[in-house]
Amino acid sequence: MNLSSKYEFSLEVDPRRTRDTQLKILRDFGFKRISLGVQDFDPEVQRLVNRTQPFEMTERITELSRKLGYTSVNFDLIYGLPKQNLQNMxxxxxxxxxxxxxxxxxxxxxxxPWLKASQRLFTEVDLPSGSAKRELYEVSREMFLKAGYIEIGMDHFALESDSLFQAVKNGNLHRNFMGYTAKTTDMLLGLGVSAISDSWDCFHQNEKIVKKYQKRIYSEGFATLRGHKLNEEDLIQRSLILQLSTSGKVIVPEEILREVRLYLASMEDDTLVRWEGNLLSLTEKGRPFLRNVCTSLDLRLRRKSPELRVFSSSI
Structure with missing residues (x-):
């Protein structure tokens, strides 16, 4: 297979179902970065979210991935799950x-729960409250930082040896809908069931059900379930959000400046953000609220949900 020297292949695996031969074949095909779905290691939490995955299972796949030559191993963890508390977190x-x-x-x-049947195994009573959930994040964040991880934008932490940290250091960090990446590209190809592709001005998602996906691939060659074409306003806002989420600052265009400043007034009062003319910057205190600050630039979302509040999705 002929590959560009600038490509980056990454894959996400479920340690419960991934076989050794699969990892070896994909590494031979040029995949270099691997992401493991973990969520939580506590048995009771795993039972409630219907994802029983012993620590030893994740440990084995992690060690095998490194032995096979994957250059970066990523874990996906989730806070705010049912029955999570400070002790088990x-x-x-x-x-x-x-x-x-x-x-x-x-x-x-x-x-x-109306979208995911597995969430019907528990109720909101089992979930940590807003303040408790925030504490889970803060305590975990502190543990990551003490262990030598660097906080990257929102939701991500990386070791200094990882290419993600190097991208931050060099000023070329990029973010797509899947998260942060060290490669800047306007094209993201998603292959397989439910995969999402991104060509910068358009999003495309495949069928989510295996049988439907296979049937359409065999009969039509494509299995598009849905998509969205970005208009000019979307593209401008996307560029602004990208800059803010990767650098922590952005110059806000004059035509939306008043609206954005009004939306962020309470955060400015709390010294979570600061303004220098049109330049909006996140303060160190405001880092945990980066997602909320980005919402100020997403006019489509705010017009669709005018009741949305500045702190409504911070945790």
Missing amino acids: KRTIKKTLELRPDRIAFYSYAHV
Whole structure:
């Protein structure tokens, strides 16, 4: 297979189902970075989210990936899951640090039982409250930082040896809908069931059900489920959000400046952001609220949901 020297192939695997031969074949094909779905290591939390995955299983896939030559191993963790508390969250982070993944994506749990049947195994009573969830994040974040990880934008942590940190240092950090990347590109190709592709001005998602996906691939060659074409306003806002989420600052165009400043007034009062003319900057205190600050630039979202508040999605 002929490959560009500038490509980056990455894959996400489920340690419960991934076979050794799969990892070897994909590494031989040029995949260099691997992401492991973990969520949490606590048995009770795993039972409630219907994802039983012993630590030893994740440990084995992590060690095998490194042995096969994958250059970066990433863990996806989630805070705010049912029955999570400070005690078991600390255990999960300690176990994570034992394996020392190169990158950690630390996502906030979203409770949408009407979309995901597995979430009907528990109720909102089982979920940590807003303040408790925030504490889970802050304590975990502190553990990552003490262990030598660097906080990257929102939701991500990386070791200094990882290319993601080098991208921050060199000023060429990029972000797509999947997260942060050291490669800047306007094209992201998603292959397989439910995969999403991004050509910068258009999003495209494949069928989510295997049988439907296979049937359409065989009959049509494509299995598009849905898509979205960005208009000129979308593209401008996307560029602004990208700059803010990767550098922590952005020059806001004059035509939307008043609207953005008004939306962020309470955050400015709390010294989470600061203004120098049209230049909007995130303060160190405001780093945990980067996602909320980015929302100020997403006019489509705010017009669609005018009731959205500046702190509504911070945790």
